[in-house]
Amino acid sequence: MATSVQRASQQLTMADLKGKVDPDWCPGCGDFGVLAAVQKALVELRIPTHNVVTISGIGCSSNFPGYMNTYGMHTLHGRALAVATGLKLANHELTVLVTGGDGDGFGIGGNHFVHSMRRNVDLLYIVMDNQIYGLTTGQTSPTSRVGMKTKSMPFGNIEAPVNPISLALAAGATFVARGFSGEQKHLTELIKQGIEHPGFSFLDVFSPCVTYNHDNTYQWFRPRVKKLEDDSGHDPANWMAAMEKSLLWGEEIPIGKFFERTDVSTLHGAEPVLNEGPLIHLDPRVPPDVARSFIEELM
Amino acid sequence: MKQTFAIGIGGAAGQGVATPGDIFAKIFSRRGLHLNAYNAYQSIIRGGHTLLTIRTGTEKVTNMGDRIDLLIPLNQDTMDRHLQLLTAGAACIYNADTIKLGPAADGVQLCPLPVSELADISRNKVAQNTLAMGAGLRMMGIGFQSLEEVLREQFKKKGEAVVAENIGVARAGYDYAAAHFSDFPNPLPKTENRYAILSGNVAMAMGGAAAGVKFYCAYPMSPSTGVLHWMAAHARKAGIMVRQVEDEIGVINMTIGAAHAGVRAMCATSGGGFALMSEGLGMSAMIETPVVVINCQRAGPSTGVPTKTEQGDLWQMLGAAFGDYPRVIAAPLDIGDCFKLIPEIFNLADRFQCPGLVLCDLLLSEGRLSVHPKDLDFSPPIDRGELIMTNGNGNGAHSAAATNGDYKRYKITDSGISPRAVPGVPGHIHTVATDEHMEDGVLISDEFTNPVKRRAMMEKRMRKVTGIEAAVPPPTLSGPRDAHVTLIGWGSTNGVIEEACEILNDDGISANHLQIRWLVPLHGEAILEILKDSRHTIIVENNYSGQFARYLRSETSFVPDGHIRKYDGEPFMPHHIVEAVKEQLAGQTKLSVPMHEIMV
Secondary structure, three states, X not given: XXXXXXXXXXXXXXXXHEOOOOOOOOOOOOXXXXXXXXXXXXXXXXXXXXXXXXXXXXXXXXXXXXXXXXXEEEOOOOOHHHHHHHHHHHOOOOEEEEEEEHHHHHHHOHHHHHHHHHHOOOEEEEEEEOOXXXXXXXXXXXXXXXXXXXXXXXXXXXXXXXXXHHHHHHHOOOEXXXXXXXXXXXXXXXXXXXXXXXXXXXXXXXXXXXXXXXXXXXXXXXXXXXXXXXXXXXXXXXXXXXXXHHOOOOOOXXXXXXXXXXXXXXXXXXXXHHHHOOHHHOOOOOOHHHHHHHHHOOO | OOOEEEEEEEEEEOOOOHHHHHHHHHHHHHOOOEEEEEEEOOOXXXXXXXXXXEEEEOOOOOOOOOOOOEXXXXXXXXXXXXXXXXXXXXXXXXXOOOOOOOOOOOOOEEEXXXXXXXXXOOOOOOHHHHHHHXXXXXXXXXXXXXXXXXXXXXXXXXXXXXXXXXXXXXXXXXXXXXXHOOOOOOOOOOOOOOOEEEEHHHHHHHHHHHHOEEEEEEOOOOOXXXXXXXXXXXXXXXXXXXXXXXXXXXHHHHHHHHHHHOOEEEEEEOHHHHHHHHHHHHHHHHHOOOOEEEEEEOEOOOOOEOOOOOOOOHHHHHHOOOOOOOOEEEOOOOXXXXXXXXXXXXXXXXXXXXXXXXXXXXXXXXXXXXXXXHXXXXXXXXXXXXXXXXXXXXXXXXXXXXXXXXXXXXOOOOOOOOOEEOOOOXXXXXXXXXXXXXXXXXXXXXXXXXXXXXXXXXXXXXXXXXXXXXXXXXXXXXXXXXXXXXXXXXXXXXXXXXXXXXXXXXXXXXXXXXXEOEEEOOOHHHHHHHHOOOOOEEEEEOOOOOHHHHHHHHHHOOOOOEEEEOOOOOOOOHHHHHHHHHHHHOOOOOEEOOOOOOOO
């Protein structure tokens, strides 16, 4: 299926993508790298800024839309995907980016996360996964590892973390990838692919929290991350292989594109009501003969 | 007093109460008669006890009334529960093979049908229902032709053999009644009118379509699910996107997302689902993206009684979401009004860029009423307010190309309304935020706060309240100003209070009536102006604590002379109100809680 991404008539620059204010993230925060990669990807894809909507929930990384010069929505904690689904269905000509953190997406927003993937809503969901709650000053998150000590679990986490990649694969996401904020070029490439993918693209990004997570630091990730693109044996069309790769954690942690399929219709593509174009362009009036038939049914 | 005729059909869920109900309703409406139908049932798919009351007459019938003229018990349980309700002049048609008669009042005509003699019950499991319909129509003085016509339509899909068999069975019942039972003294009249029969849920769904709703989503919850069902069934013809969502939190957020893109978006739920939506309503108000949310109240708290009616969610609506924000809340007065209200509230929500809340209840949602087709106007005024759309469809002051990057989504204006550009419009890029923000959308929250700017933005939003008040008409009093008693109600009790007033007037007690449709804004001063002349005021409502009485007092300091409340899950019948008014005027009590005598 062809993607509906629209192109700008002229070249964009990084300055075109810069929002009204500068990020207030802590110096060294992984989210800076994600912001730069998203802006770079949009420049390279030449998508007109007014056709992009960046939607987030609540948390450090959810301040993201304010740092972009695109349409933006800074919504409620955990609800960005639900808002984005409604927006995309009402105007599927828009390019929709959803950004947020691991607490926002896998904790309070877990329900919408699973259902958005099975619906194959056509958007890119970037989770800046720092394995900690930052804005609330350092509590355990759904991706915190067992044993990690935080303010809410000072004697160490005893709960197993969620595996976002396996969960996304199981829930039916049609594009599943993982990036690392410390690997800019690689991350930008994944974002571009995710935007162009027709359907739900899930991108989990290791985005270290330099203030509260002293376990999963840049130094911890750097020697461990291994690009799937360098693994000639990995076939992103193979769901079972992707699932197996998703279980790897420890000395070697794969990043890159785990899985992609394009043979599943997007949600808006499967809806005949949209055959005539986006909802916002439809005539709000019910045609008189149709209105009459609705009343006749009741007589 | 109104001349009406009421049929009660009772049985277990799954026994086929609905079909004879639908057939009677169709026949009455085709005779040009008004009707009101109320189904008392439980949250069970098979079994339990269901009593469907259909009341008909030449004038508008607004409620189930006080009397059953014809009872058709489809099982012993129904006979045992309800035969005692019948009074002189009423009749009971029953299957003499399976149902034992109970004690009946004098003057009640008992009409046993020898079902196994009249029909082949091994072939037709619902023969007793069809026989009773035929017999009943004969006794009401209705020609067989009208029943034959409806049966033909009803069973057309099942083939000619089934049609013929059902017509044969109905004819046997009709003829048996002619030979063995007495007709009711007044045959049902006929008029030249034609009415549509619809539920409040269908009315609200159609009202949404008429208002130009393009996005509807829901999580199933009784008694609101009928809105989803109509929307889903008619979505493609009406050009509406309809989605079933994982939960009501998803519903409200998806609705807001669609609305933010520029379409009219609506959702419906009941009290429990509404509770889950409340954080989202705050977002709608804060980012100033208008949505319309319907709450079909059922008896609470918590899971409560899912199939029973109540007006118990008023304070939930008034207090939904934290913080102060402008909102509009309206309670439709009847099923026709369920249709009419939706375009009206959308216009307000769009103009003032705030949530519009509809406070309906099971009584209207699931009840059915005859409505004149001209009252189902699919071309109501549509006012989208100051909206800037990509294709220039909006009414906004700015055209899509008019700005040079100085567009401020939350521009501070005298009206509090800021022109709203939707995503996709060039030159109007902005970010909306649930955090407090400045005119350009930048947060006054995380990196810096600013008391002066926060105050200015709070005042900007709240200034919209003044505009909303001016846009909504104050309530009016019906009946003579100097009446003995003034009955005050809100929403769905309109019809039953109106009829209670008529009965009181017939009994020599003059009554007038103030019904509230717009709950927010309330127009407290106009209400006080009306009530200052009242001699004895009584607030009638379907809840325990007098939620509206407490609200009215909080807004106006008004304290009524008395209260009539009901919280047993069933709606008021006219006589409940009449008797309560009489005891209060006699000084016996200031709070009446009528007992519902029909055990359903």
